[in-house]
Amino acid sequence: MRLDDGFVYCYGNLYSLLFYWGLITIRVRSTGQGGAVSTRWTVGYALLARFLLLICFLGSLMAKLKDPEMAAAMFEHLSPLVKAIFTWECLSCSITYLEFCLSLDSQRSRHLRLLASMQQFDRSVVEVFPQVKWNYQRSRMKYWYGTVIVGFCFFSFSISLVFKTTRCTCGIPSTLLMAFTYTLLMTSVGLLGFVHIGIMDFLRVRLRLVQQLLRQFYQGELSGQEVHERIVHLFDLSKRCSFLLAELNGVFGFAAAAGLFYDFTVMTCLVYVICQKLLDRESWDLEYLFMLLHVVIHTYKVVITSTYGYLLQREKRNCMHLLSNYSRYFPDQDVARRQTEDFQHWRMHNRQAALVGSTTILNVSTIYVIYNGMANYVIILVQLLFQQQQIKERQLLSGRDVDVFGPMGPITHMD
Numbered sequence: 001m002r003l004d005d006g007f008v009y010c011y012g013n014l015y016s017l018l019f020y021w022g023l024i025t026i027r028v029r030s031t032g033q034g035g036a037v038s039t040r041w042t043v044g045y046a047l048l049a050r051f052l053l054l055i056c057f058l059g060s061l062m063a064k065l066k067d068p069e070m071a072a073a074m075f076e077h078l079s080p081l082v083k084a085i086f087t088w089e090c091l092s093c094s095i096t097y098l099e100f101c102l103s104l105d106s107q108r109s110r111h112l113r114l115l116a117s118m119q120q121f122d123r124s125v126v127e128v129f130p131q132v133k134w135n136y137q138r139s140r141m142k143y144w145y146g147t148v149i150v151g152f153c154f155f156s157f158s159i160s161l162v163f164k165t166t167r168c169t170c171g172i173p174s175t176l177l178m179a180f181t182y183t184l185l186m187t188s189v190g191l192l193g194f195v196h197i198g199i200m201d202f203l204r205v206r207l208r209l210v211q212q213l214l215r216q217f218y219q220g221e222l223s224g225q226e227v228h229e230r231i232v233h234l235f236d237l238s239k240r241c242s243f244l245l246a247e248l249n250g251v252f253g254f255a256a257a258a259g260l261f262y263d264f265t266v267m268t269c270l271v272y273v274i275c276q277k278l279l280d281r282e283s284w285d286l287e288y289l290f291m292l293l294h295v296v297i298h299t300y301k302v303v304i305t306s307t308y309g310y311l312l313q314r315e316k317r318n319c320m321h322l323l324s325n326y327s328r329y330f331p332d333q334d335v336a337r338r339q340t341e342d343f344q345h346w347r348m349h350n351r352q353a354a355l356v357g358s359t360t361i362l363n364v365s366t367i368y369v370i371y372n373g374m375a376n377y378v379i380i381l382v383q384l385l386f387q388q389q390q391i392k393e394r395q396l397l398s399g400r401d402v403d404v405f406g407p408m409g410p411i412t413h414m415d
Contacts, residue, residue, distance in 0.1 A: 007119045007202075010139040014147060014195050021188040022049030023097075024104050028115060036115040038108055050101055054094055057181035061090060063174045064166070070174075073167040081384070082276065085269040086165075093185045096262045100192055103254045114247040118202060121240065125206075128233045129213060139205075143198040150194075150297070151187055157293045158183035164287040193259045193301055196252045200308045200354055203241050203248070207315040210234050210241070214322050218329045228335050231326065235343060238319055242352050245316070249355045257357040260305065260370065263298045268374045270295050272381040279385065302370055309354040309362030320347060 008030045015028040025046040026038045064070045075083055104111065125132055162179035214234055217227050270291045277288050323343055330336035354362040 006122045006134055006136050007115075009136050010143060010202075011195065011198055013144050014191065014198065017191055018188070018195065019046065020049070021184060021191070022046045022053060023100055023188055023192055024111070025108060026111060026115070031119050035119060036112050038112060046101075050098075053181055053184060054097070056177055057094065057185060060174045060178035060181065064171065064178065067171060070166070070171050073170075074165060077167075079276070079388075081381070081388075082273055085273060089266065089269060090182075092262060092265055093182065093189065096189050096258055097185050099258045100189060100255050103258070104251070107251045110247055111251045114199075114244065114251055117240070117244055117247070118199070121206065121244075125209070125237065128230065132209065139198075139201075143194070143201075147191070147194050150300070151191065153293075154187055154190065154297050155183050157290050157297065158186055161287065161290040161294065164290060189259060189262060190297075190301060192252075192255055193305060196248075196256055196259075197305055197308050199248055199252070200312045203245055204308070204312045204315045207238070207241050207312075207319045210238050211315070211319050211322055214319075218322075218325075228330075228333070228339075232339065235323060235339060238323055239346065239350075241316070241319075242350050245312070245352045245354065246350075249352070249358075253355050253357055256305070256355075256362070257360070260302065260356060260366070263302050264370050264374060267295050267298050268377045268381075271374065271378050275378065275382055276385055279382070303367060306362060306364055306366040309356075309366070310364045312354050313361070313363060316353070 008028060012028050015024070015026070018024045019027060019042070023046075025043045026036050027042055028036045064074060075086075078086070122134060126134075159179045162182055163175060166175050166178075214231070217231055217234075274288055274291055274295075324340060324347070326343070327333075327336045327340040356362050356366070360366075
């Protein structure tokens with residue numbers, strides 16, 4: 001494997017899936033083949049894939065609603081609030097998919113620049129530090145094989161949930177089309193989140209490498225001018241990582257915020273439906289088991305996204321701290337003092353962190369914010385469910401208080 005193929009080896013297959021599902025208009029290739037490109041053919045294919053995916057999903061859903069038998073089987077047993085929840089889910093997954101596509105299209109030039117910089121990063125490291133050996137196999141196993149396993153589970157749960165929700169053996173073609181397109185929409189939204197996580201981990205590992213090399217130089221394994229030349233390269237590498245983090249926020253910031261909001265809404269709705277099932281003391285069936293598994297997958301995505309954002313920020317903070325101590329380890333060197341002063345000035349104006357949206361920092365507290373909001377909304381919906389049950393009970397009791405023995409005769413008035 002060529003050195004410039006390290007990024008493609010780890011993340012190329014994930015980017016291929018993003019392209020085939022219409023989320024991006026970029027083809028990722030090795031630097032020997034020209035690097036990442038976006039042409040009119042890739043743009044045309046992505047637009048066609050988006051159009052077919054959305055039209056097939058919405059068309060299959062409309063076919064179900066227009067047929068009285070299929071519509072009755074799917075929705076007649078549901079309460080009005082649950083119907084609204086399923087309607088919102090169908091709309092939100094389509095809207096989120098479109099948001100992702102438009103957001104990535106608007107940042108296409110920046111995305112290409114980010115990919116080119118990441119593909120060149122490892123080569124520049126090896127040229128100066130030939131003792132560095134990249135363990136690309138580990139990253140590939142984590143982000144390709146791991147994503148395939150999670151995606152297969154999610155794909156199975158989604159298709160099974162759609163088949164259980166239809167509750168009808170008629171209209172098998174429309175059911176298959178709806179299940180397949182709905183699953184593609186949801187998995188593509190989740191896949192972009194895992195690509196975002198993978199790039200954050202890419203930067204985290206490189207910042208940790210800078211720290212390891214700095215510690216070796218600070219411990220005095222080398223001496224003379226060579227040490228300072230190597231450390232200057234480490235300063236440049238850390239600045240490049242900060243630049244890549246800023247580009248990452250610009251490309252994926254809005255999409256990450258939209259993805260977390262979608263996870264929040266889906267989990268809130270599904271948890272409420274499960275709570276309604278438990279409160280009504282209905283018999284448990286596979287439909288609600290698949291909903292619970294959906295919640296588990298979304299929970300996993302929220303947790304690891306926030307965790308990797310925190311880990312990246314921690315490694316960056318530790319790296320900046322080590323670089324700022326350069327002059328302390330070489331107190332008699334003017335080059336160390338000047339380099340440290342310049343770096344401190346640069347650091348004051350470059351305080352990048354992993355973001356969702358444009359201002360919200362992605363860290364462990366994001367988990368608390370999401371699940372605290374989800375719990376509050378579920379409690380409100382459960383209270384609404386109790387009120388609906390009380391209103392029904394009062395209507396039944398008021399009907400029992402009046403007995404009608406026969407038809408009432410005409411009412412007459414005397415002069």
